[in-house]
Amino acid sequence: MGWLLGRRSRSKRSRSSRKNDRSFSTSIPLLRWLGPSFTFSGIVGLLFMVVTGRIDLSVFDQWMGNGENPIGELIADSGQPQRSRIEPVALQMDNRSRETIRIATFNIQFFGPSKVSNPQIMQSIARIVSQFDVVAIQEIRNGQVSPIGELVSLLRASGASYSSSVSESIGEGDRYKEAYAFVYDQSRIAMIPGSAYVVQDPDELMSREPMVASFETRTGSPDGRPPFRFTLINVHTSPSEVAENAIINEMNVLDDVFTSVRNYEYGMTGEEDFILLGDLNVDTAGLRELGQIPSVFSIAGDAMTNTRRTKTYDHILIDRNMTTEFTGRYGILDLQNTFGISEEEALKISDHFPVWAEFTIYEAPRLTPQVPPIATRNQTRDQASGTRY
Amino acid sequence: MSSNQKAAWAQTLSQNQQTVGSPGDHGGLGNLKPETVIETLQQVSNSDSVTGMTVRIVELAGNSNDEIRMWAAEALERAIQPSADEISSLIKVLEENEEGEVRYWAATMLGRLGGAAAQAGQALSDCLDKSLHLPARERSAWALCQIGEAAAVAKDSLSKAAEDAPPRLKRLATEALKRIGEAA
Structure with missing residues (x-):
């Protein structure tokens, strides 16, 4: 089967990124107000947004307020990767470790105009995202208003310094397209310029091709220790295409995406740390060939990640031999307990919980040869179609 | 529930x-x-x-x-x-509703029923042939694949798609033909 994945649509992406950056920065005069150049247009912009309801000032009370940890207690902490048992641990919103970062994946179901127009939901989403240094987001429905632009705007209005990279809309048909995004805290993470792209798929093997981008930590280390640099592969599979009766199961495609991106990035930049994360719509048994890449595993395993706590959909996968920056801490952010709300109310935010994992901010010394492992799995026979890939 | x-x-x-x-x-x-x-x-x-x-x-x-x-x-x-007693209604929707997404989902539901939806073979074949909505054509080919041998009525449409169609549809049609052939 022909494979051309892993090639960058760099020019298209960089145009798109520039466009996003431009439209974001020009549509949010509030940023000027927050900056050192305190300008008249910034004040006018702020007043306009308050008057039109784009900013709910009560959000400041929640952000600046009482020092309570809004995330609560249902965060898993485990020193044993691959265990699905979730132990509670509290995260401190204003007291992030200087030695570690948290990377998360969050499917914000139908993240489009309807949610953007609901301040309570947007504030909840902003509070969730603010717990993490980088969040891979799925199910963004771009329209006249950019949901990610609005989210980043809200985060920045709080004094945080998040930024984003958003893909073009991807998917079957005209109406079911959705975009990916990476939202990251610029004070702790830098995105490698020009590194974001959507994987090309000329053979149409996937219904939504993954988005890739590379980042590195801002360590501020005086001793010159190298920052943790990593590449994220943001994925949202189609449930139909990972089901038992799929003709070409996307999980048998994603292993090739992972290795293609890894080989390409390693060849281009020497990158060694690859993290595939997103809504895969399967539990670990359903990972198929993706789960057979040597030493690659799902950090949260079979933890329930849907809001009803009945299914495993979302994963963060790393190569345990290469990405030794993983500290062993990971979790599922339970929206109900985090916000003290009912399941019905939590479902209004999303039908998925965010999944996160913690990594050191410094590149770990390599104990193994400086060559990424090449997948040497045997060809396996797809159960449903009997087709060899 | x-x-x-x-x-x-x-x-x-x-x-x-x-x-x-x-x-x-x-x-x-x-x-x-x-x-x-x-x-x-x-x-x-x-x-x-x-x-x-x-x-x-x-x-x-x-x-x-x-x-x-x-x-x-x-x-x-x-x-x-979907259940078996909904098959004839789904076929009717597939035949009479020209909206691509409606056909897409009608075909998907029929495909989920597998061999039980054998009577949908002709309607799926027509959708594969005539729909202007590529995802609906793809789901029709997928549904015919799920039906298997009993979808032999769609062989001509599938052969045509397997020869000349966008990559995904071509692959689905080829696989459906294999299933029909293997079962026959």
Whole structure:
């Protein structure tokens, strides 16, 4: 089967990124107000947004307020990767470790105009995202208003310094397209310029091709220790295409995406740390060939990640031999307990919980040869179609 | 899901609905409020398995309201389990409704029924041949593949698609032909 994945649509992406950056920065005069150049247009912009309801000032009370940890207690902490048992641990919103970062994946179901127009939901989403240094987001429905632009705007209005990279809309048909995004805290993470792209798929093997981008930590280390640099592969599979009766199961495609991106990035930049994360719509048994890449595993395993706590959909996968920056801490952010709300109310935010994992901010010394492992799995026979890939 | 709950959803979604497949009606709402329909679809999509509402929700997948259409698709993707007694209605929708997304979901539901939906072979073959909506054609090929041997009536359409179609459709048609051939 022909494979051309892993090639960058760099020019298209960089145009798109520039466009996003431009439209974001020009549509949010509030940023000027927050900056050192305190300008008249910034004040006018702020007043306009308050008057039109784009900013709910009560959000400041929640952000600046009482020092309570809004995330609560249902965060898993485990020193044993691959265990699905979730132990509670509290995260401190204003007291992030200087030695570690948290990377998360969050499917914000139908993240489009309807949610953007609901301040309570947007504030909840902003509070969730603010717990993490980088969040891979799925199910963004771009329209006249950019949901990610609005989210980043809200985060920045709080004094945080998040930024984003958003893909073009991807998917079957005209109406079911959705975009990916990476939202990251610029004070702790830098995105490698020009590194974001959507994987090309000329053979149409996937219904939504993954988005890739590379980042590195801002360590501020005086001793010159190298920052943790990593590449994220943001994925949202189609449930139909990972089901038992799929003709070409996307999980048998994603292993090739992972290795293609890894080989390409390693060849281009020497990158060694690859993290595939997103809504895969399967539990670990359903990972198929993706789960057979040597030493690659799902950090949260079979933890329930849907809001009803009945299914495993979302994963963060790393190569345990290469990405030794993983500290062993990971979790599922339970929206109900985090916000003290009912399941019905939590479902209004999303039908998925965010999944996160913690990594050191410094590149770990390599104990193994400086060559990424090449997948040497045997060809396996797809159960449903009997087709060899 | 209790039977009472299901009955309530069905009643909400079918209130004063238009005739199935009537011209120009893609999941018409009659006098229903869109927000009521959306809320019901959200409840359905958040359930584990819902039966007996397939045809109405397939129709709603063609509604002109973006949010209704999206939630209908979510319900069909996540929760709806078609049953054998809905096959003839699904075939009728597939034949008479020209909306691409409605056909896409009708074909998908028929495919989920596998060999039990053998009588849908001709309608799926026609959709594969004639629909202008590529995803609907792809799902028709996929459904024919799921039906297998009993879909032999679609061999010509599948052969044509296997020779000359976009990559995904070509692959699905080729696989369907293999299944039909292997089973024969």
